Amino acid sequence: xxxxxxxxxxxxxxxxxxxxxxxxxxxxxxxxxxxxxxxxxxxxxxxxxxxxxxxxxxxxxxxxxxxxxxxxxxxxxxxxxxxxxxxxxxxxxxxxxxxxxxxxxxxxxxxxxxxxxxxxxxxxxxxxxxxxxxxxxxxxxxxxxxxxxxxxxxxxxxxxxxxxxxxxxxxxxxxxxxxxxxxxxxxxxxxx
Amino acid sequence: xxxxxxxxxxxxxxxxxxxxxxxxxxxxxxxxxxxxxxxxxxxxxxxxxxxxxxxxxxxxxxxxxxxxxxxxxxxxxxxxxxxxxxxxxxxxxxxxxxxxxxxxxxxxxxxxxxxxxxxxxxxxxxxxxxxxxxxxxxxxxxxxxxxxxxxxxxxxxxxxxxxxxxxxxxxxxxxxxxxxxxxxxxxxxxxxxxxxxxxxxxxxxxxxxxxxxxxxxxxxxxxxxxxxxxxxxxxxxxxxxxxxxxxxxxxxxxxxxxxxxxxxxxxxxxxxxxxxxxxxxxxxxxxxxxxxxxxxxxxxxxxxxxxxxxxxxxxxxxxxxxxxxxxxxx
Numbered sequence: 001x002x003x004x005x006x007x008x009x010x011x012x013x014x015x016x017x018x019x020x021x022x023x024x025x026x027x028x029x030x031x032x033x034x035x036x037x038x039x040x041x042x043x044x045x046x047x048x049x050x051x052x053x054x055x056x057x058x059x060x061x062x063x064x065x066x067x068x069x070x071x072x073x074x075x076x077x078x079x080x081x082x083x084x085x086x087x088x089x090x091x092x093x094x095x096x097x098x099x100x101x102x103x104x105x106x107x108x109x110x111x112x113x114x115x116x117x118x119x120x121x122x123x124x125x126x127x128x129x130x131x132x133x134x135x136x137x138x139x140x141x142x143x144x145x146x147x148x149x150x151x152x153x154x155x156x157x158x159x160x161x162x163x164x165x166x167x168x169x170x171x172x173x174x175x176x177x178x179x180x181x182x183x184x185x186x187x188x189x190x191x192x
Numbered sequence: 193x194x195x196x197x198x199x200x201x202x203x204x205x206x207x208x209x210x211x212x213x214x215x216x217x218x219x220x221x222x223x224x225x226x227x228x229x230x231x232x233x234x235x236x237x238x239x240x241x242x243x244x245x246x247x248x249x250x251x252x253x254x255x256x257x258x259x260x261x262x263x264x265x266x267x268x269x270x271x272x273x274x275x276x277x278x279x280x281x282x283x284x285x286x287x288x289x290x291x292x293x294x295x296x297x298x299x300x301x302x303x304x305x306x307x308x309x310x311x312x313x314x315x316x317x318x319x320x321x322x323x324x325x326x327x328x329x330x331x332x333x334x335x336x337x338x339x340x341x342x343x344x345x346x347x348x349x350x351x352x353x354x355x356x357x358x359x360x361x362x363x364x365x366x367x368x369x370x371x372x373x374x375x376x377x378x379x380x381x382x383x384x385x386x387x388x389x390x391x392x393x394x395x396x397x398x399x400x401x402x403x404x405x406x407x408x409x410x411x412x413x414x415x416x417x418x419x420x421x422x423x424x425x426x427x428x429x430x431x432x433x434x435x436x437x438x439x440x441x442x443x444x445x446x447x448x449x450x451x452x453x454x455x456x457x458x459x460x461x462x463x464x465x466x467x468x469x470x471x472x473x474x475x476x477x478x479x480x481x482x483x484x485x486x487x488x489x490x491x492x493x494x495x496x497x498x499x500x501x502x503x504x505x506x507x508x509x510x511x512x513x514x515x516x517x518x519x520x521x522x
Contacts, residue, residue, distance in 0.1 A: 009215060009355060010355070010356050011219070012215040012216060012218065012219035013215065013218075013219075013352045013353075013355040013356050014222075014352075014356065015218070015219035015220075015222040015223045015226070016215065016218030016219050016221070016222040016352050017222060017349060017352050018221070018222030018223055018224075018225040018226035018229075019218065019221050019222045019225050019348075020222075020345055020348055020349050020352075021222075021225065021226060021229060022222075022225030022226065022228060022229050023225075023333055023336050023337075023345060048418055049418060050418040050419065050420055051420060052420040052422055053422075055420070056307075056420060057420060057421055058420065058421070058422040058423070058424070059423050059424055060423070060424040061422050061423065061424040061425060062424055062425070063425075064425045064427065065424075065425060065426055065427065066427050066428065067428050068428065068429070068430040068455070068456055069427055069428060069429045069430065070429065070430050070456055070458070070497045070498055070501065071497060071498025071499065071500060071501055072458075072498050075427070077425075079422060081420075085418075089418070105427065105429060106427075109427070148311075166427065168429065170498045170499050170500075171498070171499055171500050172429075172498065172500060172501070173500065174500050174501050174502065176429055176501075177429060177430065177431055177432055177497075177501055178428075178429060178430070178431035179428070179429045180426065180427070180428040180429075181426070181427055182423075182425065182426045183425040183426075183427065184421060184422065184423045184425070185421070185422040185423075185425070186419055186420070186421050186422070187419060187420045187422070188419040189418045189419060189420075190418075191244070191246075
């Protein structure tokens with residue numbers, strides 16, 4: 001072997017440095033897109049799968065239904081929110097209510113959100129036990145538990161129970177007689 | 193791989209052939225890479241590294257993508273584009289384009305793996321459109337920018353630098369697991385090579401120090417979205433029904449009136465006396481009122497719900513009660 005590397009070897013070695021340069025340049029100028037983890041270059045292949053009561057869409061949830069609600073009555077129901085995915089998720093719970101008769105029943109109802117796993121008592125005086133959860137609303141607002149800015153978190157495979165209690169205050173306005181509202185709850189989840 | 197044999201022979205020759213082959217492959221790849229690195233920015237191509245799988249199964253996490261800068265007017269529904277979001281970038285598929293003024297557009301995007309369209313619309317004047325991607329390659333590059341990866345990269349560079357001038361080319365690039373300690377000139381066999389090696393390590397370390405802060409994305413990003421709607425809840429309040437009043441037992445000196453029970457009431461409000469001017473609230477279990485002594489008036493009942501809700505008035509009955517005489521009710 002020659003005392004010094006041959007010219008050909010040198011050129012090829014120099015060219016081979018190009019791969020390293022490309023890696024550096026790519027790493028530096030690439031758009032690192034879909035950042036799921038804040039830990040920089042960690043790659044997340046996991047998925048999130050938010051479910052309520054084990055379903056991707058819950059129709060006909062009648063736990064809160066009350067057909068002859070009177071002032072002082074309350075109704076309660078438990079939702080189980082779970083993450084069936086493989087990555088942690090964050091979510092918040094929102095609500096929307098109809099007001100077809102213009103009487104504003106939904107706005108008059110008071111809401112209590114706790115972490116109880118079961119309701120206490122029976123309709124029309126069912127309640128949710130335990131303290132109100134942090135970040136929960138007391139009316140049927142757009143966001144009733146958590147918010148996009150401060151959501152709740154669910155680890156992969158984790159679940160939690162959310163007890164919702166709606167009460168018509170004993171001093172409800174007399175104009176609320178014969179009022180009807182339909183309420184839809186939405187759990188909105190995102191990865192983080 | 194370094195092969196150390198006591199004597200020259202077929203094994204040594206095979207090692208040399210392997211070295212030549214590796215060098216050629218490295219040179220060709222390196223030349224292509226250099227060409228790509230130099231030419232790509234000139235034609236508006238930029239690399240993308242997919243950190244999450246919201247575009248899977250089309251583009252999986254860890255892919256390296258190549259995107260071409262495209263004006264908003266040339267974007268179409270179905271294109272996969274990269275837009276800034278928070279302090280990072282999100283690459284999703286266009287589902288809706290709202291043309292704006294001055295060539296701008298409002299894009300609605302959705303990840304192929306997401307059930308839902310992204311919550312925000314993205315205003316753009318142009319965006320890199322992903323034209324080609326290689327699964328897994330982004331993962332390799334991502335790793336090469338982590339501290340252990342930079343180490344390996346620096347080792348590779350050092351090996352090649354050694355080859356460039358090395359007196360004993362194949363055996364020079366023994367890569368130590370950590371930067372060598374300052375060497376003692378007396379015991380160092382090849383001070384020049386060692387110094388070059390140190391330089392290479394230093395370059396690698398500086399490169400990493402410069403590159404890593406650039407690479408660490410600032411903000412978490414909602415790349416995945418999933419929501420569940422719970423419907424079916426209906427609440428209806430009662431429409432208070434008025435009781436119906438009837439005449440009860442008529443006795444000597446007393447008159448009784450009764451009313452029908454109304455479900456769910458919390459009580460009843462009675463109106464009686466002259467013109468029904470006297471009111472009296474009774475409990476939900478009371479359904480009769482007896483007048484005695486000398487009295488007469490008009491009787492009606494309302495149902496009470498809670499403290500504020502009152503039904504309309506029932507039908508009215510006139511009544512009389514006179515000592516020693518049979519009461520009347522009509």
